[in-house]
Amino acid sequence: LIAVKTSDKDTVSAAGEKDGDSPKEEPWEKALKTTVVDMEVGEFRGHKISVWDLLHSRYIPEENRKELLELYQAGELTLEQVKMVVSTIVTKAEAARAE
Numbered sequence: 121l122i123a124v125k126t127s128d129k130d131t132v133s134a135a136g137e138k139d140g141d142s143p144k145e146e147p148w149e150k151a152l153k154t155t156v157v158d159m160e161v162g163e164f165r166g167h168k169i170s171v172w173d174l175l176h177s178r179y180i181p182e183e184n185r186k187e188l189l190e191l192y193q194a195g196e197l198t199l200e201q202v203k204m205v206v207s208t209i210v211t212k213a214e215a216a217r218a219e
Contacts, residue, residue, distance in 0.1 A: 148192060151199050157207050161214035171199070174206040179213045 145153075152172040159169055162179075175185050188205060191197040197205075 152192075152202070155199055155203060157203055159207065159210060161211050162217070164210070171203050171206060174210055175202075177210065179210040180206060184209065 149172070152175065153170050155171045156168040157171060157174060159165065159167065159174070164174075174180065175188065188197065188202055192199070192202050
């Protein structure tokens with residue numbers, strides 16, 4: 121049983137939750153996929169991209185992605201914090217690449 125902490129709501133149990141589109145998608149995963157960031161760098165310039173897609177982009181090393189997902193699932197990071205971290209990593213990586 122995985123407990124997911126959402127913004128201001130109580131902890132949501134992920135066991136047995138069913139979603140019309142894909143029953144296997146966890147609430148925390150859906151939150152990452154539906155939260156979009158307006159990125160102004162690199163290949164994402166001018167596009168809105170989901171936090172999930174940013175996490176799985178080439179800019180985020182696998183170790184970082186796993187750590188962020190674990191911290192988020194454990195309720196140690198909020199969705200807003202994850203969004204800020206991935207946006208920052210992508211922006212810094214793109215700035216370094218541009219130099």
